[in-house]
Amino acid sequence: MAIKIMYTIFLGLLVALFVGLGIAAFYPAPKAPESPAILNEPPSAPVPTDKVTITETAEQRAARLKFDQDQKTYQKQFAVYNRQVSIISMIAAVIVLVAALSAVNKIQLISDGLLLGGILTLLYSIVRGFMGVVNLYRFIVVTIGLIIALVIGYIKFIQPEKGKSSSS
Numbered sequence: 752m753a754i755k756i757m758y759t760i761f762l763g764l765l766v767a768l769f770v771g772l773g774i775a776a777f778y779p780a781p782k783a784p785e786s787p788a789i790l791n792e793p794p795s796a797p798v799p800t801d802k803v804t805i806t807e808t809a810e811q812r813a814a815r816l817k818f819d820q821d822q823k824t825y826q827k828q829f830a831v832y833n834r835q836v837s838i839i840s841m842i843a844a845v846i847v848l849v850a851a852l853s854a855v856n857k858i859q860l861i862s863d864g865l866l867l868g869g870i871l872t873l874l875y876s877i878v879r880g881f882m883g884v885v886n887l888y889r890f891i892v893v894t895i896g897l898i899i900a901l902v903i904g905y906i907k908f909i910q911p912e913k914g915k916s917s918s919s
Contacts, residue, residue, distance in 0.1 A: 762868060763871055764867075766865060767872045783829075792811070830885075834885075840873075845869075847868055851866040869903075
């Protein structure tokens with residue numbers, strides 16, 4: 752019995768990894784900007800002005816401003832990327848869950864592993880959705896996750912009990 756439980760958990764983890772790594776392989780994340788090396792160099796000498804000492808050169812200031820702008824652009828791109836990954840992984844989770852509850856349901860061990868994998872993929876989708884910045888999207892992702900969890904619970908656990916009690 753323990754080996755069946757371990758197999759179910761292993762299959763579930765593999766399904767979730769398959770979806771997550773598949774998304775990363777075919778839809779790579781935007782690259783974060785690298786800090787310019789010039790920002791790590793100390794200025795040759797502080798330049799005193801009216802009561803303020805400037806500790807960065809004009810070249811360093813320009814590099815820092817450009818890096819800050821690149822960082823803001825990257826953060827916007829990464830938020831969009833997270834939203835897209837959340838949608839893709841939610842669709843994959845629904846496909847895996849439908850497979851687990853339909854055709855494969857005849858093979859209980861594989862069905863349970865796919866069901867766990869679909870749930871873990873759904874959790875991954877929700878986490879990626881939370882990495883976005885729009886609260887409405889976060890709410891929508893959690894709402895969809897809740898609906899899916901309720902439907903799965905009904906189909907997997909409540910519906911079979913109704914079938915058993917009505918046939919008695």
